Each structure stands twice: as structure tokens, then as C-alpha cells.
Amino acid sequence: MQSIVEIYFVIFTIYMRGKKRTTIYDIAEKLNITASSVSRALNNSSYVNEATKKLILKTAEELNYKRNTLASNLRKGQTKTIGVVVPRINQNFFSNVIAGIEEATYQKNYNLIICQSNESHEKEIKCVNTLINQHVDCIVISVSVDSNDYQHLQNVLDQGIQLIQFDRVADELETLKVINDNEQASFEAVCHMIEQGYKKIALLEGPQNLNIFRQRKEGYLNALKKYNMPIREEFIIANAWTKELGAEATRKLLSLTDLPDAIFASTSDFSALGVLEVANDLAIKVPSELGICGYSNEAFTEITSPSITTIDQFSVYMGKTVANLYFQEMENNDTVVIPKIISIKPKLMVRGSTLKNS
Amino acid sequence: MQSIVEIYFVIFTIYMRGKKRTTIYDIAEKLNITASSVSRALNNSSYVNEATKKLILKTAEELNYKRNTLASNLRKGQTKTIGVVVPRINQNFFSNVIAGIEEATYQKNYNLIICQSNESHEKEIKCVNTLINQHVDCIVISVSVDSNDYQHLQNVLDQGIQLIQFDRVADELETLKVINDNEQASFEAVCHMIEQGYKKIALLEGPQNLNIFRQRKEGYLNALKKYNMPIREEFIIANAWTKELGAEATRKLLSLTDLPDAIFASTSDFSALGVLEVANDLAIKVPSELGICGYSNEAFTEITSPSITTIDQFSVYMGKTVANLYFQEMENNDTVVIPKIISIKPKLMVRGSTLKNS
DNA sequence: TAAATTTCGACAATCGATTGCAATTTGAAA
DNA sequence: TTTCAAATTGCAATCGATTGTCGAAATTTA
Structure with missing residues (x-):
């Protein structure tokens, strides 16, 4: 049978x-x-x-x-398709943003073509070109870490395609942008730590060619300044944006003669996790001996012990905002296009890892 | 200026x-x-x-x-595009599979159009129809939880579009499939727990219309049979596939007069996490008093305390396999198309939550 | 030098849907 | 019954790239 x-x-x-x-x-x-x-x-x-x-x-x-949508699109000159380029599809933040974009675009009967740059500038260029060839109506991008020039993005504009940058943006390009107020969020996080009684706060920073990491550092410095605390170069560790690099940075910091009493892993929750693991290994008590703050509000920050203080970026909402910004711009395209920036205020999620006072 | x-x-x-x-x-x-x-x-x-x-x-x-790819595709009758439909883009397993697909397709210069069904059969149908209209060369799908009939997938075949199902598949449709050997994995997990000395193992099961959950239950039953252990209906809790439902199920199980000494959360690591949290609340020691095993190897399972034993599904690899299966079929399309099933063997990740003996 | 091949590039049809304009039909009013 | 406007429908061009066919030019061979 x-x-x-x-x-x-x-x-x-x-x-x-x-x-x-x-x-x-x-x-x-x-x-x-x-x-x-x-x-x-x-x-x-x-x-x-x-x-x-x-x-x-x-x-x-x-x-x-x-x-046959191909024929229809060819004739009509529009594809009702939005192209998205992100560094990594399976990174929590980005997959959430994509989910948000998808939700908003689905309602308007738009399609999504998704590419990942794998943090490679070269691949990013290829992705963008593919999307241009596909005649997408709009390209949404968060640039890769090793992006240095933005000719490919200028190209998008030259082809008359709407371009929206989000999160990691090239400041010098005047396009629609949806960003997080990284500086303010960092500022608040560090202020919170200071108010909890931490006096020597170290910073794990990310590649400074990305605006988001520059802004987070700025927020950190501003908070120190506000409380008249000294800026110590040896407490600022560059390029610590994975769990392993975070752990390595922590070992380095904890081998100083004058130890920090808190670490702000401004790069990600993963590096914060690296910090926590090293602290656990060395039997350093968190939060009493060492405060830890991450960035991104990854799901796991809630379930470590202690749970990790972090910053929520409203990633799904960010995706929706990006999509809606596009639709809004479409609807009043009769008038002039003015570069527009939407800034979302992230939220500090205070958890166990920084509660020294309680 | x-x-x-x-x-x-x-x-x-x-x-x-x-x-x-x-x-x-x-x-x-x-x-x-x-x-x-x-x-x-x-x-x-x-x-x-x-x-x-x-x-x-x-x-x-x-x-x-x-x-202009539209014009080119219209003329050539192929789009070099693969459409993907998953329940949720931002669910770890799926975003990893997508990343895997993307990696493989990028190398072959193919594009990806991604849709999420949001676990809704109705939306799934719309997604599939959109992809058909887009003349994608292949549709890759993991069906939503409330799918009951598969006319829309039959449609895909009728339109001469290659169809590949993965993970959650409709058995009755003869298409290319890439699946995990859920039954074997479950079997091994439960055997492991029995060998660790657990004698009364409960099962949190998922919606039985999905093949994957049926298979996992089957593996559980087979393991019990192998060790001549009784099957107790009250130890099998249906539909416990979120953290909250897992927690609820656990409370129910732990209020029985004859308690289970282990819980196999076959639905997901999230429900296993729910189990763990309830156990912690009730001051029940894991793993000595209660063993816990999850499913999927979510990142957080490694960092809970104790860490959670789970099953790794090689999700990125699965994505690559799906894409390569398509390319392989394309290359020898001169001959007959025979339904082909690739089964990936998941790996039991033994962690603290089931190590009663050590 | 004449004949036979290649090489090159033009012509025109094609993919499937859309749309401005023209032609036809319909129905109502005169 | 005639006239006129409105409602339908048909015609043909268009979107941009691809490709089979064929003639002209260039090159080789006899």
C-alpha cells in the first residue's frame, strides 16, 4: 500500500x-x-x-x-518589499527587531527580505547591492562592526530607495534613523551604581567606531563627572564585547593592585555574564564586593544568581517603530523629505547584581 | 552651516x-x-x-x-529565492535555523524571504500564498502549532515549487524533510535519568498534533518500557510548553500524594526553567530530590543553578542541511524526485539538574 | 583570390501584469 | 425612434532583461 x-x-x-x-x-x-x-x-x-x-x-x-508578483511589480515599479540587513539574525536583539518589523509590515501586506552581514563590511555591501537589485522599496540596516565607509548606503539613496538606519547608525549620513538613547541609559545605569555606593566603577567598552559604544562610554563618563569621580584609564577596557572577552577583561581588572568595585559591561549582557562567572570562580561576592551591570536585557539576565542588572532596549518595539516610520514617510511623500531621527529611551532594569544597599 | x-x-x-x-x-x-x-x-x-x-x-x-532583478527573473522564470516560514523568527531555535539557511544560501547567491506564522494556521496560509506569488524557487517551512490541514502545502507542490519541511513536519505530505530524531533523543534522556536512579519520572508534553511532541512522548514511553517501569497517567501533563505552564504543571505534580522524583520537560527548556523555579520556591533540592531535563539547549540552561540537562538540536546545522538539501535536489533534477528525509540525531547534554549520583 | 568558417552584434519575441486610450455596448432621456 | 452619456471591454504599449535566429563582417582555409 x-x-x-x-x-x-x-x-x-x-x-x-x-x-x-x-x-x-x-x-x-x-x-x-x-x-x-x-x-x-x-x-x-x-x-x-x-x-x-x-x-x-x-x-x-x-x-x-x-x-505573478514579479510581472506585477515590474510593471508597477514598486515591490512592496522591505530589505533588512543586520549583523546577525540569531542575535537576540536583532531577531526581536526583525520580529517587530515583520509584525508591522505584515499588516500592510509588505514582504521582508532578510540578510545578515556577519559583521563583515564586505558582505554588508553585497547584501545592500542585492537588495537594490531586487528593487526593494526600502532598506533597513544596522551596520556591521567593521564598517568604515558608507558609500554603499549613499548608493541606496542615489537609487531613490528609502533608507532607514537603526541602532548602529552612521551619524554622518542624513537618513531616517531609529536609535536608542544609549548615552542617557548608560548615564542612568552608572548613576544607579554610584548611588548604590560603588566608588570605583570599571567600563567594558565596545569598538569605538560604532556610535552606540561611543555613546555608552559618554554616558559612563558623564555619570562619573556628575559625581566628581575620577576617570581612571586602567578601569576602561577596550573591545570586551563577548562573554570570553568580558571574562578576560575581568581577570585583568581583578589583578590590579587597586581593584574596581563594580564593572559596567556596556557592550552586552554576554560580557556581563563573563564578568559574573569570573567573579564566581574567584569567590568574589556579587553584589557586595563587586557590582555588575550589563546591557540588552537578554532573557538569561533574570535567572543568573544573582540576577544581572541590565538595560532593556525594547527591541520588538524598535522594529515596529522602524517599519511604521517608513509607512508614515510613504504616506506624505508629496512634500519634502526631511531627515528624521526617532530616539527610544531604554529602561534600566535593576536586579540583584548591583543592589549593594539592600 | x-x-x-x-x-x-x-x-x-x-x-x-x-x-x-x-x-x-x-x-x-x-x-x-x-x-x-x-x-x-x-x-x-x-x-x-x-x-x-x-x-x-x-x-x-x-x-x-x-x-533589475525583477525583469531578469520574470524572463528567466526563476528567482533564486527561497521562502522561509517559521512560527516565530525570534525564537532561538528558529533564528538559528534561519541563520544556518542564510549562510548556505548566501554562498550560492540565493535570497531569503522570511515570514513568521505566529503559530497561526491562518497566517501561515497567507505567508505561503505570498511566497507562491513571489515565485520563490523553494519554500522551507516548520508548521505552526494549530495547523490541522495541509492544503496550502499541497498547493505549493501543485505550483511546481520545491517544498522542504523541517522539525515540525506534516508526516502525511510526501516532501523533502529535515527532522530531528526526537524519539531517540527523548529515549536517551529518560534512560539517562533512570540510570541516575530516578524512579518516578513525569512528562510535560506538548500539543500532540505536532509530530515532534508525539515522538518525544513515544521516546519517553519506550524508555519506561525498556526498564519495566509503570506508565502513570497522572505523571503525564499535557500542554505544558511555556515557562508559566511548566511551573503550573509542576505545582500540580508536586501536590500529588505520590510525588514524581524527576520531570522531563519534553516541550522546551523554558518549561524546564518553570519547573526549576517552582522547585526552588518550594525548597525542593535539584537534583537530589527532583531531577529536571529540558529540551533545546537554550543558552540559559548552562547558567542556571544547577545547570539544566537538555538536548541540543544543532539548529544552525539543521538550517544548513535544509538549504543544501535543496541545492542537491536542484542539481540532479534530471531524474525522478523521490521524497527524502534527513534525520539529525540530537545530543543529550548532561548537566547538573539530573546528576543524582555524583 | 575564392570559399568556408567563425565571430559579432542586431532584430524581435518573450516573460505576465498593468493601464491609457479608443471602441463598443447599454440604457436612459428626448 | 433618435441622441447622448455612461458603463464596459478591447487594443496595444509598457516595465527591463534575456535569448533564438539571422545577416554581416572578420578570419581562416583551400
Whole structure:
């Protein structure tokens, strides 16, 4: 019995392989009318007799007609597609942003083409070019870590394609932008730590060519300044943005003669996790002997012991904002396009790892 | 100064808005040749003089020409695009699979269109139809939890589009499939727990219309059978596949007169986390008084205390496998298409939460 | 030098849907 | 019954790239 079904399947597949899809011409021919009428009926345009319209729709259904979006898009000059380029699809923050974008675009019947740059400038350029070739209506991008020039983004604008940058943005390009107020968030985080009684706060910073890491450092410095605390170069560790690098930086910091009593892992929760693990290994008590603050509000920060204080970026909301910004700009495209920046205020999530006072 | 730059930008934008992109006809006109030659040159086809080819490429560069993929695809009848439908983009397992697919497809110069069904059958149908309209070459899908019929997938096949199911698959549809050997993995996990000395193992099961959850239950039952342990209906809790439902199920289990001494959260690590939290609340010691095993190897399972025993599904690898399966099938499409199933063997990750003996 | 091959590039059709304009039909008013 | 406007439908061009066919030019061979 099983084998019969299989054979049938195989024949069926072969049969279908070469078969052409039904087009509006097939429908027109069958009904002895022209393709234009069919098109009008399918697009629910006026100027089609109600009776014939019904007939056309019924026939389309019968023949299992599916519109060829390629042809339609080619003719209409728009694809109702948004291209997204992110460093890594499977990084929590980005997959959440994408989910947010998807949610908003789905409602408007838009499609999403997704690429990941893998933090490579070269691949990022290729992705962008592909999206241009695909004639997407809009490109949404968060630049990769080793991006240094932005000719490829300028290209997007030159081709008349809307460009929205989010999170990691090239400041010098005047485009629509959706960003987090990293500076303010960092400032608040460090202020919170100071208020908890930490006096020697170290910073794990990320690659400074990315605006977000510059801003987070700025916030850190501002907080120190506000409380008249000295800035110590040896407490600022560059390029500590993975768990391993965070751990390494921590070992370095904890081998100083004058130890820090808190570490602000401004790069990510992963580096904060690295800090926590090293502290645990060295039997240094968190938060009493060492305070730890991360960045991003990854799910795991809630369940470590102690739980990790961090900063929530409202990533899904950010995605929705990006998409809606585009739709908004589309709707009043009659007037002038003015570069617009939307800044989202992240939220400090105070947890066990910085609660020295309680 | 600032405002001058802005004004310039605005003018520039408006100017670009209405501008047509350069086409092969523009290039042809400029060089006084025909579009066909331009096309051939750009496609690196033979039968173009080396000198003119160079000239064409140079001119294309100068005019900032970008190929219109829509037109090209329409003509060629293939889009070099793969459509992916998953329940949730930002769920770890799926975002990893997508990353894997992306990696493999990028190398072959294929594009990815991504949709999420949000676990809704209705939305899943819409996604699939969109992808059909887009004339994607292949659709990759993991069905949503409330899928009950598969007419929309049959449709994909009817349109002559390659269909690959992964992880959550409709058994009755004969398509290419990439799955995990859930039954075997569950079997091993439960055997491991029994060998650790647990005698009364409860099961948190997922919606049984999904094949993966049926298989995991089967593995659980087989392990009990192997060790001649009784199957107790009250130890099997249906539909416990979120953290909250896992916690709720645990409270229910721990209020029985005859308590289980281990819980296999076959649905996810999140439900295992729920179990762990309830155990902690009730001051029940893990693993000595209660063993816990999850499923999926989420990042956080490593950092809970105790860390959670779980099952790794090699999600990124799974994505690559899916994509490569497609390319492989493409390459030998001269012969018959035979439904093919690739089964990946997941790996039991033994951690603290089940190590009763040590 | 004449004949036979290659090489090169032009021509025109094609992919499928859309749309401005023209032609036809319908129905109502005169 | 005639006239006129409105409602339908048809015609044909268009979107941009690709490709089979064929003639002209260049090159090789006899």
C-alpha cells in the first residue's frame, strides 16, 4: 500500500515539474475576453461588469490562479518589499527587531527580505547591492562592526530607495534613523551604581567606531563627572564585547593592585555574564564586593544568581517603530523629505547584581 | 552651516525621487549598440567582443547601473529565492535555523524571504500564498502549532515549487524533510535519568498534533518500557510548553500524594526553567530530590543553578542541511524526485539538574 | 583570390501584469 | 425612434532583461 502511494507521488511530481502556471491570459482565453478585463477584475478595479467580475474570480479559483508578483511589480515599479540587513539574525536583539518589523509590515501586506552581514563590511555591501537589485522599496540596516565607509548606503539613496538606519547608525549620513538613547541609559545605569555606593566603577567598552559604544562610554563618563569621580584609564577596557572577552577583561581588572568595585559591561549582557562567572570562580561576592551591570536585557539576565542588572532596549518595539516610520514617510511623500531621527529611551532594569544597599 | 547641508540634502532627495534608474537600454544608447549586446556582456556570455565588453562594463559602472532583478527573473522564470516560514523568527531555535539557511544560501547567491506564522494556521496560509506569488524557487517551512490541514502545502507542490519541511513536519505530505530524531533523543534522556536512579519520572508534553511532541512522548514511553517501569497517567501533563505552564504543571505534580522524583520537560527548556523555579520556591533540592531535563539547549540552561540537562538540536546545522538539501535536489533534477528525509540525531547534554549520583 | 568558417552584434519575441486610450455596448432621456 | 452619456471591454504599449535566429563582417582555409 505504502509503495503505491509513493509511486503515485513520483509521477505526480514529474507531471507538475514542467507545467506552466495559469496566467491571466489563460483565464481570458477560457472566458473569451481580454487579459485587461481579467486584470481589472482581479484588482477589484471599477469598470468591470459585476457579473463578469464574479465569473472571472470563479474561473481564477478553478484554474488555481496565483498572481505573478514579479510581472506585477515590474510593471508597477514598486515591490512592496522591505530589505533588512543586520549583523546577525540569531542575535537576540536583532531577531526581536526583525520580529517587530515583520509584525508591522505584515499588516500592510509588505514582504521582508532578510540578510545578515556577519559583521563583515564586505558582505554588508553585497547584501545592500542585492537588495537594490531586487528593487526593494526600502532598506533597513544596522551596520556591521567593521564598517568604515558608507558609500554603499549613499548608493541606496542615489537609487531613490528609502533608507532607514537603526541602532548602529552612521551619524554622518542624513537618513531616517531609529536609535536608542544609549548615552542617557548608560548615564542612568552608572548613576544607579554610584548611588548604590560603588566608588570605583570599571567600563567594558565596545569598538569605538560604532556610535552606540561611543555613546555608552559618554554616558559612563558623564555619570562619573556628575559625581566628581575620577576617570581612571586602567578601569576602561577596550573591545570586551563577548562573554570570553568580558571574562578576560575581568581577570585583568581583578589583578590590579587597586581593584574596581563594580564593572559596567556596556557592550552586552554576554560580557556581563563573563564578568559574573569570573567573579564566581574567584569567590568574589556579587553584589557586595563587586557590582555588575550589563546591557540588552537578554532573557538569561533574570535567572543568573544573582540576577544581572541590565538595560532593556525594547527591541520588538524598535522594529515596529522602524517599519511604521517608513509607512508614515510613504504616506506624505508629496512634500519634502526631511531627515528624521526617532530616539527610544531604554529602561534600566535593576536586579540583584548591583543592589549593594539592600 | 548645518542648515545648508540639510537643504542640499533635501533638494538632492527630491531630485532622486523621480529619477529613473539606468537600464541596459541607456547603456546601449550611449554606446550606439543594442541592448542584447549589453545584456550578453553583463552576463559574461560568449559572443561579445572583448573590447566592447570592457567598454560596456565600464559604461555600466559610470552610469551606476544596477540590474533589475525583477525583469531578469520574470524572463528567466526563476528567482533564486527561497521562502522561509517559521512560527516565530525570534525564537532561538528558529533564528538559528534561519541563520544556518542564510549562510548556505548566501554562498550560492540565493535570497531569503522570511515570514513568521505566529503559530497561526491562518497566517501561515497567507505567508505561503505570498511566497507562491513571489515565485520563490523553494519554500522551507516548520508548521505552526494549530495547523490541522495541509492544503496550502499541497498547493505549493501543485505550483511546481520545491517544498522542504523541517522539525515540525506534516508526516502525511510526501516532501523533502529535515527532522530531528526526537524519539531517540527523548529515549536517551529518560534512560539517562533512570540510570541516575530516578524512579518516578513525569512528562510535560506538548500539543500532540505536532509530530515532534508525539515522538518525544513515544521516546519517553519506550524508555519506561525498556526498564519495566509503570506508565502513570497522572505523571503525564499535557500542554505544558511555556515557562508559566511548566511551573503550573509542576505545582500540580508536586501536590500529588505520590510525588514524581524527576520531570522531563519534553516541550522546551523554558518549561524546564518553570519547573526549576517552582522547585526552588518550594525548597525542593535539584537534583537530589527532583531531577529536571529540558529540551533545546537554550543558552540559559548552562547558567542556571544547577545547570539544566537538555538536548541540543544543532539548529544552525539543521538550517544548513535544509538549504543544501535543496541545492542537491536542484542539481540532479534530471531524474525522478523521490521524497527524502534527513534525520539529525540530537545530543543529550548532561548537566547538573539530573546528576543524582555524583 | 575564392570559399568556408567563425565571430559579432542586431532584430524581435518573450516573460505576465498593468493601464491609457479608443471602441463598443447599454440604457436612459428626448 | 433618435441622441447622448455612461458603463464596459478591447487594443496595444509598457516595465527591463534575456535569448533564438539571422545577416554581416572578420578570419581562416583551400
